[in-house]
Amino acid sequence: xxxxxxxxxxxxxxxxxxxxxxxxxxxxxxxxxxxxxxxxxxxxxxxxxxxxxxxxxxxxxxxxx
Amino acid sequence: xxxxxxxxxxxxxxxxxxxxxxxxxxxxxxxxxxxxxxxxxxxxxxxxxxxxxxxxxxxxxxxxxxxxxxxxxxxxxxxxxxxxxxxxxxxxxxxxxxxxxxxxxxxxxxxxxxxxxxxxxxxxxxxxxxxxxxxxxxxxxxxxxxxxxxxxxxxxxxxxxxxxxxxxxxxxxxxxxxxxxxxxxxxxxxxxxxxxxxxxxxxxxxxxxxxxxxxxxxxxxxxxxxxxxxxxxxxxxxxxxxxxxxxxxxxxxxxxxxxxxxxxxxxxxxxxxxxxxxxxxxxxxxxxxxxxxxxxxxxxxxxxxxxxxxxxxxxxxxxxxxxxxxxxxxxxxxxxxxxxxxxxxxxxxxxxxxxxxxxxxxxxxxxxxxxxxxxxxxxxxxxxxxxxxxxxxxxxxxxxxxxxxxxxxxxxxxxxxxxxxxxxxxxxxxxxxxxxxxxxxxxxxxxxxxxxxxxxxxxxxxxxxxxxxxxxxxxxxxxxxxxxxxxxxxxxxxxxxxxxxxxxxxxxxxxxxxxxxxxxxxxxxxxxxxxxxxxxxxxxxxxxxxxxxxxxxxxxxxxxxxxxxxxxxxxxxxxxxxxxxxxxxxxxxxxxxxxxxxxxxxxxxxxxxxxxxxxxxxxxxxxxxxxxxxxxxxxxxxxxxxxxxxxxxxxxxxxxxxxxxxxxxxxxxxxxxxxxxxxxxxxxxxxxxxxxxxxxxxxxxxxxxxxxxxxxxxxxxxxxxxxxxxxxxxxxxxxxxxxxxxxxxxxxxxxxxxxxxxxxxxxxxxxxxxxxxxxxxxxxxxxxxxxxxxxxxxxxxxxxxxxxxxxxxxxxxxxxxxxxxxxxxxxxxxxxxxxxxxxxxxxxxxxxxxxxxxxxxxxxxxxxxxxxxxxxxxxxxxxxxxxxxxxxxxxxxxxxxxxxxxxxxx
Numbered sequence: 025x026x027x028x029x030x031x032x033x034x035x036x037x038x039x040x041x042x043x044x045x046x047x048x049x050x051x052x053x054x055x056x057x058x059x060x061x062x063x064x065x066x067x068x069x070x071x072x073x074x075x076x077x078x079x080x081x082x083x084x085x086x087x088x089x
Numbered sequence: 090x091x092x093x094x095x096x097x098x099x100x101x102x103x104x105x106x107x108x109x110x111x112x113x114x115x116x117x118x119x120x121x122x123x124x125x126x127x128x129x130x131x132x133x134x135x136x137x138x139x140x141x142x143x144x145x146x147x148x149x150x151x152x153x154x155x156x157x158x159x160x161x162x163x164x165x166x167x168x169x170x171x172x173x174x175x176x177x178x179x180x181x182x183x184x185x186x187x188x189x190x191x192x193x194x195x196x197x198x199x200x201x202x203x204x205x206x207x208x209x210x211x212x213x214x215x216x217x218x219x220x221x222x223x224x225x226x227x228x229x230x231x232x233x234x235x236x237x238x239x240x241x242x243x244x245x246x247x248x249x250x251x252x253x254x255x256x257x258x259x260x261x262x263x264x265x266x267x268x269x270x271x272x273x274x275x276x277x278x279x280x281x282x283x284x285x286x287x288x289x290x291x292x293x294x295x296x297x298x299x300x301x302x303x304x305x306x307x308x309x310x311x312x313x314x315x316x317x318x319x320x321x322x323x324x325x326x327x328x329x330x331x332x333x334x335x336x337x338x339x340x341x342x343x344x345x346x347x348x349x350x351x352x353x354x355x356x357x358x359x360x361x362x363x364x365x366x367x368x369x370x371x372x373x374x375x376x377x378x379x380x381x382x383x384x385x386x387x388x389x390x391x392x393x394x395x396x397x398x399x400x401x402x403x404x405x406x407x408x409x410x411x412x413x414x415x416x417x418x419x420x421x422x423x424x425x426x427x428x429x430x431x432x433x434x435x436x437x438x439x440x441x442x443x444x445x446x447x448x449x450x451x452x453x454x455x456x457x458x459x460x461x462x463x464x465x466x467x468x469x470x471x472x473x474x475x476x477x478x479x480x481x482x483x484x485x486x487x488x489x490x491x492x493x494x495x496x497x498x499x500x501x502x503x504x505x506x507x508x509x510x511x512x513x514x515x516x517x518x519x520x521x522x523x524x525x526x527x528x529x530x531x532x533x534x535x536x537x538x539x540x541x542x543x544x545x546x547x548x549x550x551x552x553x554x555x556x557x558x559x560x561x562x563x564x565x566x567x568x569x570x571x572x573x574x575x576x577x578x579x580x581x582x583x584x585x586x587x588x589x590x591x592x593x594x595x596x597x598x599x600x601x602x603x604x605x606x607x608x609x610x611x612x613x614x615x616x617x618x619x620x621x622x623x624x625x626x627x628x629x630x631x632x633x634x635x636x637x638x639x640x641x642x643x644x645x646x647x648x649x650x651x652x653x654x655x656x657x658x659x660x661x662x663x664x665x666x667x668x669x670x671x672x673x674x675x676x677x678x679x680x681x682x683x684x685x686x687x688x689x690x691x692x693x694x695x696x697x698x699x700x701x702x703x704x705x706x707x708x709x710x711x712x713x714x715x716x717x718x719x720x721x722x723x724x725x726x727x728x729x730x731x732x733x734x735x736x737x738x739x740x741x742x743x744x745x746x747x748x749x750x751x752x753x754x755x756x757x758x759x760x761x762x763x764x765x766x767x768x769x770x771x772x773x774x775x776x777x778x779x780x781x782x783x784x785x786x787x788x789x790x791x792x793x794x795x796x797x798x799x800x801x802x803x804x805x806x807x808x809x810x811x812x813x814x815x816x817x818x819x820x821x822x823x824x825x826x827x828x829x830x831x832x833x834x835x836x837x838x839x840x841x842x843x844x845x846x847x848x849x850x851x852x853x854x855x856x857x858x859x860x861x862x863x864x865x866x867x868x869x870x871x872x873x874x875x876x877x878x879x880x881x882x883x884x885x886x887x888x889x890x891x892x893x894x895x896x897x898x899x900x901x902x903x904x905x906x907x908x909x910x911x912x913x914x915x916x917x918x919x920x921x922x923x924x925x926x927x928x929x930x931x932x933x934x935x936x937x938x939x940x941x942x943x944x945x946x947x948x949x950x951x952x953x954x955x956x957x958x959x960x961x962x963x964x965x966x967x968x969x970x971x972x973x974x975x976x977x978x979x980x981x982x983x984x985x986x987x988x989x990x991x992x993x994x995x
Binding site: 031032033034035036037038039041042053055072073075076077078079080 | 159160161278279333335337338363364365366367368369372435436439440442443444446447
């Protein structure tokens, strides 16, 4: 599964290191994290990680391989 | 991240936290962390917002309140401030990652209730097993709370950390059944899996959500004023828009602005930025700190909690105390937990951990190692182990465990075999990650202990042999390791039925104990309990019942705490087995029930050991000719563990099962069962004797008395039951004289209970009848029947055969008992009601509520009707019914009412 997670605001390079398994790109006031997601547990873990870092998730969607 | 705490002052009742008191330690045997039960302090710049406090007042009128919002939304401070001003006791619990185990969670919640003076928590008992909690404990708690005049207020903070769904389910159960007796307030980042829609529809939920927690412009302006910043109305509004009223965002921007040369302008620029708020603001605040402070903050991010000394150890400095105090005063990053313990605000700790990885790459493992080393000298063991494991230093971690004499917790803690999912609280789980090449004798001991919990004795003994060699080379040092090694050898010997090895190893343990500080031994009552239990079990296997009783009684009488619940239960059921083997079914039943009740009280999950207790009850049920009941008990005993790991329980299973099959008339099956071998190092006289007894009885049933007599020829020396069995076979084979000789040699009365003496008297009566002495025969038979009646022993009477009916049929004095039993029934047929009532046995008094239920049961009310009548739920009634049945020793309502009438309870 591949997902992309769109969060509000520009993430710093340092904070992006909290998602070492994902790539990220900053665009127009948002940061898009994207990459492979192993399973549901991983997916919910990513959401929890966003919450614990105070990130505001705007969109989360599965993208074709 | 793993949590780290604490010096003695941070845990409950220093000095008084004796190991014997279950109340002072959680199911893992660790003292309760006081910081988790305290209402958190507010920062100096806390702004009380009356609209929120007013809304929270509604919590007193609803059973459930949920305060939810993201990290740093100001949830905890709001509820803490409200709770402190309530002028009523509030039970506060801050959830923790270790609460994934329901037993630990409930132990903490009960401790929180006790800490605020809720007496009802005492009635509920103490969970002993970290992994699971017994349903009846929750039912007791809910019922006790339900009876309260005024509701108890319970706050669980950080509830999102509780991820195990069964805890939420259990909490929902207690909430529902406590009725108006409890107001539960959950402070959480995520919605719990409770049926919230139902609470909403019923109007029984108070909800404060993120939008309500957000700061308004006025509130933001006031908050900034507390930080010494004056903002124009427009600027305040812009700031609120940028941060969406997020409390942590406002706090951080105030801090960053305070430290800049032109605060107002700084805030304006921040408003215009596009970065993620927390990330940006934290970096801003962090970079304005002195280098030493930055370094310290990054390093402590691997800890959940820390004190200055621990922070110093991680940072290699001496001045963490003033730095932390300064940060706390400035309301930056750290929160004070009391007793000079701090924690990072959860939001910041995550971000700081990300910074740590970037700025000091590769240092994380080293920091864990340092934390583990510091904690080993003055912190609780689980934290030490968690950090040692996180550092990947297994030699250290194993040594920390063994040196603390905690190896026994592999057996008294959660059992890996029955675990449904991995738990952080589980020693087995923690060490399952241990590198296979981890060196040192302590690592070997850990491997041996894990092998023993898996019942892999061969692997355990290999590891123990190597460990002993390495330890012997290091004499006289490493006393704790040598003691642990000897203890594990006792356990291995118990599991293999090797009494000689068990005695030898136990002797070594006792010698080494002299060299261990007494206070360390006092902290681990489970060591002595495990030793005595397995030593007693090995002696029992060898047939040395008196020695076995001495050891098992010591273990059973030990401290009533949770840490010894497992060995205590195992000892009680072994004592019960010996009573059964000696022919005391009543005593055996009482003992087995005591073992099971104790196990239930401490929420031990089957088949931690209750298996043997159920086996004894099954065997007693066969003696009473309650064959369906016996089958149910046997199925229960073998449900989770078809083959008991230790020879004592395995032999008990063979005997109980073969006897049941024989009683049901399945002679061939009984013979096959009796032939199944129980692997053990040495032969057990009673196991052989009682197996031979079944085989002999089977041959008698098939009409082969000579074979029956031959089978028991050697076993007769085992005395008691075997001698009587041999006598019976001899008599059937026509050797009355040989039979009477065997009976004449019977040992003293004390060692042979009614199950033996009744059978002996019946054989004597039969011999007298054959010799034509009808008067003596009748006297003996009448006495035997009276004794049998007292113990409800039907099986010996049924076994005796048709001559008894002929004998007593001629006698008008014979009671209905003789008649009824003398008429042979089809094996396994249901008992007819009425007739002879067995002597009742009451183990426990009924509670008031159970009495209520019983009285309504007697009025033929249905469960639903009883529930409606008593204003409780159907489930509560079912819980009461179950314990009524258990206490009365019955299975059905009709039986319960009859038994209760007999006992004068109705």
